[in-house]
Amino acid sequence: MIYNFLFLVATIPVALAHDNGLGLTPQMGWNSWNKYGCNISANDIISAATSIKEKGLLDLGYEYIVMDDCWALKTRDPVTKQIVPDPSKFPNGIKNLSDSIHDMGFKWGMYSSAGKYTCAGYPGSLDYEEIDATTFASWGVDYLKYDNCYNQGRSGTPSESFKRYEVMSKALNSTGRPIFYSLCQWGEDGPWNWASTIANSWRISGDIYDNFNRYDDRCPCESFQCIGLQGFDCSVMNIIRKALPLSQKARDRDGWNDLDSLEVGNGGMTYDEYVTHFTVWAILKSPLMLGNDVSAMSDQDLSIVSNRDLITINQDRGTQPAYSKWTKNYGDSIIILLSGELSNGDWVVALVNGASQQLTYNISMTDVFIDNRIYAEKRWVARDLWTNETSSVNNFIISNVKPHGTQVWRFSKSS
Ligand SMILES: *[C@@H]1O[C@H](CO)[C@@H](O)[C@H](O)[C@H]1NC(C)=O
Ligand SMILES: *[C@@H]1O[C@H](CO)[C@@H](O)[C@H](O)[C@H]1NC(C)=O
Ligand SMILES: *[C@@H]1O[C@H](CO)[C@@H](O)[C@H](O)[C@H]1NC(C)=O
Ligand SMILES: *[C@@H]1O[C@H](CO)[C@@H](O)[C@H](O)[C@H]1NC(C)=O
Ligand SMILES: *[C@@H]1O[C@H](CO)[C@@H](O)[C@H](O)[C@H]1NC(C)=O
Numbered sequence: 001m002i003y004n005f006l007f008l009v010a011t012i013p014v015a016l017a018h019d020n021g022l023g024l025t026p027q028m029g030w031n032s033w034n035k036y037g038c039n040i041s042a043n044d045i046i047s048a049a050t051s052i053k054e055k056g057l058l059d060l061g062y063e064y065i066v067m068d069d070c071w072a073l074k075t076r077d078p079v080t081k082q083i084v085p086d087p088s089k090f091p092n093g094i095k096n097l098s099d100s101i102h103d104m105g106f107k108w109g110m111y112s113s114a115g116k117y118t119c120a121g122y123p124g125s126l127d128y129e130e131i132d133a134t135t136f137a138s139w140g141v142d143y144l145k146y147d148n149c150y151n152q153g154r155s156g157t158p159s160e161s162f163k164r165y166e167v168m169s170k171a172l173n174s175t176g177r178p179i180f181y182s183l184c185q186w187g188e189d190g191p192w193n194w195a196s197t198i199a200n201s202w203r204i205s206g207d208i209y210d211n212f213n214r215y216d217d218r219c220p221c222e223s224f225q226c227i228g229l230q231g232f233d234c235s236v237m238n239i240i241r242k243a244l245p246l247s248q249k250a251r252d253r254d255g256w257n258d259l260d261s262l263e264v265g266n267g268g269m270t271y272d273e274y275v276t277h278f279t280v281w282a283i284l285k286s287p288l289m290l291g292n293d294v295s296a297m298s299d300q301d302l303s304i305v306s307n308r309d310l311i312t313i314n315q316d317r318g319t320q321p322a323y324s325k326w327t328k329n330y331g332d333s334i335i336i337l338l339s340g341e342l343s344n345g346d347w348v349v350a351l352v353n354g355a356s357q358q359l360t361y362n363i364s365m366t367d368v369f370i371d372n373r374i375y376a377e378k379r380w381v382a383r384d385l386w387t388n389e390t391s392s393v394n395n396f397i398i399s400n401v402k403p404h405g406t407q408v409w410r411f412s413k414s415s
Contacts, residue, residue, distance in 0.1 A: 125146075
């Protein structure tokens with residue numbers, strides 16, 4: 001019996017996380033969609049990468065340059081069945097662009113859809129996965145954003161979605177080239193429950209919109225539990241509400257909840273709103289993909305996406321996202337207390353003020369450390385990660401948060 005048992009243990013396939021060696025921390029980079037939509041070309045991509053490098057953002061970790069939808073002709077090559085890059089946008093082809101991006105020190109990412117067409121109506125990769133994966137690998141692609149449009153009804157249950165996305169995962173693996181696999185399934189069929197064995201990250205909502213809290217019928221879901229239409233034009237607060245319960249579903253060697261690309265720099269939000277957007281994305285360990293024209297970015301917006309302390313927390317190896325400890329109604333919206341442990345024993349603590357009134361709040365350490373009571377009575381030094389002011393913490397901390405703003409601290413043990 002004992003031998004049988006050992007034999008079984010050794011041969012039962014264990015459900016391992018997606019094993020392409022990538023995604024040990026959330027991906028960072030730039031994606032063309034939020035700012036440029038379909039209006040892309042090789043020149044635009046090169047100049048975006050040039051600005052990102054010049055502004056020091058590559059050095060901060062923004063390493064993937066990802067070109068989104070609309071790079072192809074509307075029909076595949078009739079002989080090879082490959083997708084054909086639009087020669088008017090890419091006169092020297094995609095390999096040439098990929099080489100240029102690599103020469104600048106970046107990694108190169110592209111886009112397709114697990115559907116008959118991409119969202120903008122270009123050829124999708126459904127049922128062409130092997131051909132397309134091989135093509136991408138031959139172009140030196142390091143990252144694939146994989147959308148969900150025109151999926152031909154092969155969705156609606158987790159197993160249907162899993163099967164459809166697994167085909168591309170295997171095709172990418174077969175190329176022998178490690179390619180970061182970024183699912184863009186908008187949270188349909190709950191990818192946080194099944195995508196970790198086939199992908200490195202998964203979107204949890206419809207597309208982001210450059211607005212803090214505007215309700216929009218095109219983004220009808222208010223919770224991650226919503227079944228059905230995920231929509232688009234989702235505000236920052238809409239996406240935050242969906243993300244809060246999902247912290248438990250993201251970790252290294254597993255994969256990341258993708259709250260969508262950043263809108264910082266696109267002009268639709270105030271400084272304090274972009275601070276909330278960036279802080280929450282960073283501490284929930286969402287991918288940090290810039291989505292703006294970096295060359296035209298104000299110094300103030302640049303300072304937001306350059307916050308080293310928050311990037312360090314986002315990229316801290318071996319830690320999970322911060323958790324929401326409570327959400328309370330306040331004014332015309334909600335306030336949220338988040339906290340999470342970091343790899344060196346420090347903690348990140350944040351108070352998000354979704355409301356349009358100023359907030360003063362006495363935060364109790366029994367709430368911050370609700371699952372780790374032993375820490376609640378310790379003395380901490382709290383450093384504010386936006387002002388760099390420090391204060392000592394003994395059972396409570398008073399927070400002052402601007403309308404739509406967020407205060408975030410790194411707590412270190414007091415010596
Ligand atoms: C392919 O998958 C195998 C098994 O999970 C893994 O060991 C290997 O590193 C993967 N290769 C690539 C290129 O992703
Ligand atoms: C498209 O991009 C080009 C070059 O960046 C720019 O001159 C043009 O204004 C853009 N068009 C639209 C409609 O945004
Ligand atoms: C891209 O193509 C152009 C035109 O043929 C060439 O001058 C350039 O060196 C190529 N760039 C790379 C990185 O191969
Ligand atoms: C904050 O709350 C604590 C109890 O958690 C209380 O002891 C303290 O006096 C309060 N501080 C202020 C300034 O209200
Ligand atoms: C922030 O404060 C810490 C010590 O509290 C100091 O080491 C660090 O240099 C400061 N950072 C900035 C940007 O001023």
